[in-house]
Amino acid sequence: MEFYADVASLQSAMADHRRAGRSIGFCPTMGALHQGHLSLIEASRKENDITICSIYVNPTQFNDPEDLQKYPRELDRDRDMLAEAGCDGLFFPSDEMMYPKPAVMAMQFGPLENVMEGVHRAGHFNGVGLVVAKLLHLVGPTRAYFGQKDLQQFAVIRQMVEDLMFPVDLVCVPIVRESDGLAMSSRNARLSPVARKTAAQLYAFLQEAREQLLQGRSVMSVGQWVRAQLGEHRDINLEYFEIVHSHTLQSISKMNSSEPTSLCIAAWVGGVRLIDNLTV
Numbered sequence: 001m002e003f004y005a006d007v008a009s010l011q012s013a014m015a016d017h018r019r020a021g022r023s024i025g026f027c028p029t030m031g032a033l034h035q036g037h038l039s040l041i042e043a044s045r046k047e048n049d050i051t052i053c054s055i056y057v058n059p060t061q062f063n064d065p066e067d068l069q070k071y072p073r074e075l076d077r078d079r080d081m082l083a084e085a086g087c088d089g090l091f092f093p094s095d096e097m098m099y100p101k102p103a104v105m106a107m108q109f110g111p112l113e114n115v116m117e118g119v120h121r122a123g124h125f126n127g128v129g130l131v132v133a134k135l136l137h138l139v140g141p142t143r144a145y146f147g148q149k150d151l152q153q154f155a156v157i158r159q160m161v162e163d164l165m166f167p168v169d170l171v172c173v174p175i176v177r178e179s180d181g182l183a184m185s186s187r188n189a190r191l192s193p194v195a196r197k198t199a200a201q202l203y204a205f206l207q208e209a210r211e212q213l214l215q216g217r218s219v220m221s222v223g224q225w226v227r228a229q230l231g232e233h234r235d236i237n238l239e240y241f242e243i244v245h246s247h248t249l250q251s252i253s254k255m256n257s258s259e260p261t262s263l264c265i266a267a268w269v270g271g272v273r274l275i276d277n278l279t280v
């Protein structure tokens with residue numbers, strides 16, 4: 001695996017690959033890798049000649065300095081995992097490299113960010129948009145891979161790529177779950193054993209809600225049921241539960257089998273904020 005610690009070496013290697021006619025798959029991450037990230041690498045390796053991963057904990061997408069400071073950083077372990085997974089190159093820039101000066105430009109995503117994560121994490125998608133745009137410019141991939149766990153992030157990036165005409169195909173890779181259903185996340189490592197057990201209930205609620213919708217219960221009553229159950233929960237602090245169109249992310253009032261629907265949840269468990277979603 002090649003290591004690129006600076007922009008110049010990354011860009012020159014990527015230009016060589018493109019000149020040689022090789023397709024480049026790109027998997028941007030913030031490190032603390034787990035099986036979910038490796039599924040991006042696996043998907044990319046199947047579809048491209050070269051797979052590049054980036055590890056960069058992007059400060060502009062954190063609106064809580066404590067969250068940024070606590071974000072796990074495990075570069076040595078991550079490098080070994082990527083090499084074993086067959087990744088061809090790793091870009092791990094510094095803050096000075098990615099933000100030589102504070103960004104002046106800001107990105108806004110309108111209705112796509114006026115819901116869910118955008119409401120609870122002010123400025124988050126501006127930071128995601130900025131860093132993903134920079135990374136796409138630097139790598140110039142044929143395809144870029146993102147996890148479905150961050151459904152809203154994927155919708156926002158799809159919009160940005162469309163609006164700014166980035167010549168890249170985006171791929172949304174399904175969520176990888178632990179055996180009890182908890183969606184894999186770098187944040188799971190911060191859960192105590194008790195909270196870890198409780199956290200699996202989020203997926204159980206999503207599954208139960210999906211079941212109820214498939215049985216014909218109305219969108220409104222399923223939403224009320226989940227919010228009531230979790231509202232009373234001793235160990236789960238619900239931030240939101242929404243039943244939305246999977247692409248526009250707007251709440252739906254009625255199921256329509258020809259439109260993609262997603263159940264989205266965010267909650268605090270044992271002091272850790274977790275998100276998950278399930279397609280109906």
Ligand code: PAF
Nearest residue numbers: 028029030058128131150
């Ligand atoms: O999903 C992530 O890990 C991050 O939001 C991303 C896409 C790498 C941008 O920092």
